Amino acid sequence: MNFVLTTTKELLSSRIWSILLLAGFAMSLSACKKSTDDVTPQTSATTSENQTIDSWILSNMREVYYWNAKIPANPDTTLAPDVFFDSILNTYNVTTNPDGDRFSWIENDANTLTAELSGQTTTTGMEYNLYLRASGSTDVIAQVLYVLPGSPAQLAGIKRGDIISKVNGQSLNTTNYSDLLFTGTTYTFGFASISGSSLVDTDKTISVTATTFQENPVFLDSVYTVGSKKVGYLVYNQFVPGANGSTADEYDAQVDAVFSNFKAQGVTELVLDLRYNPGGYTSSSANLASLIGKGISSSKLYFREEWNTTITPLLQQEYGSSFFVQNFLDKSQNIGSNLSRVFVLTTDHTASASELIINGLRPYMTVTTIGTTTYGKNVGSITITDDSGQIKWGMQPIVFKSYNSAGQSDYSTGFTPSIEVDEPINLLPLGDINEAYLSTALGQISGSVASGRRATTSGNPLITLGSSIQRKAGGKSMIRQLKSLKF
Numbered sequence: 001m002n003f004v005l006t007t008t009k010e011l012l013s014s015r016i017w018s019i020l021l022l023a024g025f026a027m028s029l030s031a032c033k034k035s036t037d038d039v040t041p042q043t044s045a046t047t048s049e050n051q052t053i054d055s056w057i058l059s060n061m062r063e064v065y066y067w068n069a070k071i072p073a074n075p076d077t078t079l080a081p082d083v084f085f086d087s088i089l090n091t092y093n094v095t096t097n098p099d100g101d102r103f104s105w106i107e108n109d110a111n112t113l114t115a116e117l118s119g120q121t122t123t124t125g126m127e128y129n130l131y132l133r134a135s136g137s138t139d140v141i142a143q144v145l146y147v148l149p150g151s152p153a154q155l156a157g158i159k160r161g162d163i164i165s166k167v168n169g170q171s172l173n174t175t176n177y178s179d180l181l182f183t184g185t186t187y188t189f190g191f192a193s194i195s196g197s198s199l200v201d202t203d204k205t206i207s208v209t210a211t212t213f214q215e216n217p218v219f220l221d222s223v224y225t226v227g228s229k230k231v232g233y234l235v236y237n238q239f240v241p242g243a244n245g246s247t248a249d250e251y252d253a254q255v256d257a258v259f260s261n262f263k264a265q266g267v268t269e270l271v272l273d274l275r276y277n278p279g280g281y282t283s284s285s286a287n288l289a290s291l292i293g294k295g296i297s298s299s300k301l302y303f304r305e306e307w308n309t310t311i312t313p314l315l316q317q318e319y320g321s322s323f324f325v326q327n328f329l330d331k332s333q334n335i336g337s338n339l340s341r342v343f344v345l346t347t348d349h350t351a352s353a354s355e356l357i358i359n360g361l362r363p364y365m366t367v368t369t370i371g372t373t374t375y376g377k378n379v380g381s382i383t384i385t386d387d388s389g390q391i392k393w394g395m396q397p398i399v400f401k402s403y404n405s406a407g408q409s410d411y412s413t414g415f416t417p418s419i420e421v422d423e424p425i426n427l428l429p430l431g432d433i434n435e436a437y438l439s440t441a442l443g444q445i446s447g448s449v450a451s452g453r454r455a456t457t458s459g460n461p462l463i464t465l466g467s468s469i470q471r472k473a474g475g476k477s478m479i480r481q482l483k484s485l486k487f
Contacts, residue, residue, distance in 0.1 A: 051077045054084040056391055057106075060384050061088060066398045067101060068308050081393055082106055099412075103377060103398055110385040110394030117383065118244035119215040122185065124208045125151020126158055127276060127469050130177065131462035133165070133199055140172040140465060141165050141192060141199065142181065145276055146237070146430060148215055156208045158189070161427035165201055166190030174465075182471070185210040194425060214243045217280070218254045220273075220431050223265050226446045232267035232335070233438065234258055235430050236288070239280025239353040252287045259291040259333040268338045271441045272357070273345040273430070275371055275423075278469055279352025282326060282380070289357055290329040294336035294365040302326045302360045305380065305400040341366035343441045346417060349469045351375035356402060358415055363406040369417045370440050376414035378402055419444070422459025 054077035062068050067090035075088050085106040092100035107113040115121075125148040133139035142164040147154045165172060167180040168188050181187075191204040217238035224231040234255075241249040262270070270292060286302050293300075304325045307315065315323050344350075344358055346369050355374050361367050379401045385394045403409045421440050428435040433442060443449025 047078045050080060050084070053081045053391055053393060054079065056386060057081060057085055057393075057395060058088065060395070061397055062310075064308070064311050064382065064384075064397065064399045065104075066308050066379065066400060068310055082108070085395060101398055103379065104381060104396060106393060106395040108393055110383075110392060113383065113394040113396075114385075115244045118242070119217065119238055119240045120212065120244040121215075122210050123148075123151070123213050123215075124153045124187065124210045125213055125215075126153040127467070128164070129467045130465040131460070132174075132465060133462070135463065138174045139165075140174060140177045141462075142172065142177075142468075143425070143427070145427075145467075145469070146219065148213065151213055152208045152211055156206050158206060158208070160429055163192045163194070163199065164189045165192040165199070166205075177465075181468075215240075216254075217251055217277075218258065221258045221261070222431050223262065223267060224433065224442065226269070226442055229269050229445060230265055230267045231269045231271060231442065231445055232259075232262040232265075233271045233273065233431065235273040237277050239277070239282075239284040239288070241281055241284050241287075252284055255284075255288055255291065256331070256333050259331075259335055263333055263335050263338075266338070267335055269341075269343075269445050270335070270339055271343045271345065271438065273437070274350045274354040274357065275345045275347040275437060276349050276469055277351075277354045278349055278375070279354055279377070282353060282356065285353040285356050285360075286326050286329060287331075289360050290331045291334050292336060292339070292342055292357075292365075293328055293334070293361055294339055296328040296334075296336060296364055298327050298330045300328050300364070301405040302328050303356060303402045303404055305402055307400045311399075336365070339365065341368060343368050343370055343444065345369075345437045345441065346371040346374050346415065347423070348372060348375050348414070349467060352377050352380075355411055355415060359402070359404045359408060359411060362408075363404055368419070368444070369415055370419045370444075371417050371421050371437055373416050374411070374414040376412050378409045378412050425460045425462065 054075075058071075058075065058077065061071060065071065070090040071088045075084065077084065079087060085104075089104055090101045091097065092102040126144050127146055128142040128144045131141050131143065133141050144153075144158060144160055144162040144164070146160050147158055166189065169190070170176060170180060172180060186207070186209045188205055188207045190201065191206075192199045192201050194200075215238065217236055217240050218234075219237050220233075220235040222233045224233060236255070241252045243250065272292070282303075289302055290296065296302075307324070312324075342361065342365060344367060346354075346358075350371075351374060355377060358367050358369065358374070359378075379398045381396045381398045383394055383396055386392075401409055419440060421436055424436055431438070433439060440449055
């Protein structure tokens, strides 16, 4: 499905794919990072080639960029495309421009971009956090957060909680970890174990070769009995309706099936685990919210969008006010009538379409967040590629800001958790009732854990450097599917 914008003055020479990104994605560490900092400049391009590409970028950005009024009047169109794109952004600065753009980016291969946005990447199939090995040290470790079923990492025996200290025989440190983890396709991982309060290297090694792999975002679902209550639990790691190139929306259908089972089993409490979900398609976010919301229907607003003043009247004239709103869906699998609240498990990886779930549901029911503060992205973007195929670049400019039915869009710095819990250094399997986050939620449901700002679970004492999740395609995204648009 293409989103083609045509004005009375000009036809934009672009294909804007049916993707609106609000707060979420990032490509796995086994591929290169997707950001304006890491796109390889096309240094061999001529000035004329740069001008052609840059003019294409500029015409689209003047039309749809949320901050289009702040684009420089006469930018230098001889620059390399990635440098040019960066030069026209309303760049975020925590002090001087706190409401600026943190999320727009460009990619030098549009075909690769569209695959990655649907969860297909070259990957070993695991995501992990990076930490300094000790305070004041330059040594680095990678702790595995989850491993995709059927992936090379899972088949090799790597599991959640494993600690990687070496790659290809070299100890990870602040100087080399990026090259060792983020490049290449074949890795021999060396591991460390926890001994008391220390990390000790072991002789264990596992070799893994990355491959093109399609991630299924529906990671785990369970039903627990807590006293007289039935508790549904879903680990959902990305808002993607279906596999790359598929028109079946099979992943949304799997989520529907999970809630059909929840309904059949009489679930009265829900724990939604979005701690590793950096976002995705708004259509999948609306689908999930429509399975949860209490007293909602297709006549109730899930969220609305605010676009720039240039494109808004054109969209309004052609499509009416309905273009800017996403109502809930009527879903027979909805369990909202049996719920009074929903627990959402969060970290700073929880972004975009995940935050949209929190914001969109809170006018309709109690949303209790457990974990750490979410990322904070209340704006969305569209993927723009060249319709003629002559320009190979694709870009992801921010084009709208989102609001819930109460007019709230107050989470640009993230949602502070209702109950604060840090993941410990000793990670239990997801779904284990003793796992730090899930046990806190179940304790809330049973009444054995009192409500409060901080749970008793001790956190990880190591200093965080980053995460592979930040490198999934899109870098904090919310994606909205659109039909073809023409003026």
